[in-house]
Amino acid sequence: MTQAITPELRQWIVTQAQAGHSPQDVLAAMQTAGWNEDVAIAAMEETLSQHLDKTLPAALPVPDLDLAGSPRWLDAGDRQVEVVMTLQLPRVVVLGGLLSDAECDALIDAARPRLARSLTVQTATGGEEVNADRTSQGMFFDRGESALLKTIEARIARLVHWPVERGEGIQVLHYRPGAEYKPHYDYFDPDQPGTPTILKRGGQRVGTLVIYLNDPEAGGGTTFPDVGLEVAPRKGGAVFFNYDRPHPATRSLHGGAPVLAGDKWVATKWLREGVFE
Ligand code: PD2
Ligand code: ZN
Numbered sequence: 001m002t003q004a005i006t007p008e009l010r011q012w013i014v015t016q017a018q019a020g021h022s023p024q025d026v027l028a029a030m031q032t033a034g035w036n037e038d039v040a041i042a043a044m045e046e047t048l049s050q051h052l053d054k055t056l057p058a059a060l061p062v063p064d065l066d067l068a069g070s071p072r073w074l075d076a077g078d079r080q081v082e083v084v085m086t087l088q089l090p091r092v093v094v095l096g097g098l099l100s101d102a103e104c105d106a107l108i109d110a111a112r113p114r115l116a117r118s119l120t121v122q123t124a125t126g127g128e129e130v131n132a133d134r135t136s137q138g139m140f141f142d143r144g145e146s147a148l149l150k151t152i153e154a155r156i157a158r159l160v161h162w163p164v165e166r167g168e169g170i171q172v173l174h175y176r177p178g179a180e181y182k183p184h185y186d187y188f189d190p191d192q193p194g195t196p197t198i199l200k201r202g203g204q205r206v207g208t209l210v211i212y213l214n215d216p217e218a219g220g221g222t223t224f225p226d227v228g229l230e231v232a233p234r235k236g237g238a239v240f241f242n243y244d245r246p247h248p249a250t251r252s253l254h255g256g257a258p259v260l261a262g263d264k265w266v267a268t269k270w271l272r273e274g275v276f277e
Contacts (some may be wrong), residue, residue: 123192181256203273217262
């Protein structure tokens with residue numbers, strides 16, 4: 001006897017999933033109702049993957065490092081960069097020695113006179129606002145604004161296989177003791193009314209590189225709460241992560257933990273879907 005996957009069956013499977021029943025429980029219920037196990041599994045896979053395609057935004061191409069063969073070192077053109085740790089989901093790569101100490105110091109010196117209280121992009125309007133969740137000071141460099149920035153931008157582009165033109169200008173943030181950046185997503189929320197305006201310039205953010213410019217005495221790690229990961233800031237090191245769609249399914253929620261002693265300086269490079277002019 002053949003068993004047909006009817007629209008009623010599909011709707012029932014979606015309803016069960018939405019009610020929080022595990023796949024094992026849904027499968028068991030179908031078998032109890034007389035469904036052949038193979039047919040039941042096929043029906044669930046087909047129905048739920050189609051349902052997810054409809055509810056998730058489409059996946060975008062993303063920047064990434066070439067970690068085939070598990071290399072200890074990556075060639076970033078003018079510098080060899082150490083691979084410290086990698087994670088699949090969220091895609092996170094911790095790097096050592098992306099910048100030299102002298103490059104870190106030079107970025108801080110260039111940024112210091114231009115710092116102001118950090119603003120965050122306000123997706124409600126497309127403008128910028130002071131945000132209580134982000135108690136750092138910051139500034140943006142223009143892309144290519146100095147020889148140092150050109151060098152660093154070219155190194156990053158080569159490392160993550162993403163053209164310089166698809167990157168925002170580097171942002172420098174300074175956190176004093178007590179300052180933090182509460183967990184957030186770096187992509188722009190598609191449901192917010194200001195997002196279409198923001199996306200006109202370069203499209204979505206699809207990757208982030210947070211580069212540590214000094215060694216805070218204590219605290220100030222970069223956290224990924226969905227997976228219980230905390231990256232310790234190390235001068236010249238960095239944490240890279242990407243997100244192929246503007247959705248929590250990427251597990252790319254992350255934050256800057258409060259600085260407990262000393263201060264913390266980072267440079268953030270955001271990578272865009274398209275050319276960022
Ligand atoms: O400074 C950090 O560790 C941090 C954490 C989360 C920076 C950012 N996000 C960011 O610049 O987006
Ligand atoms: Zn962030």
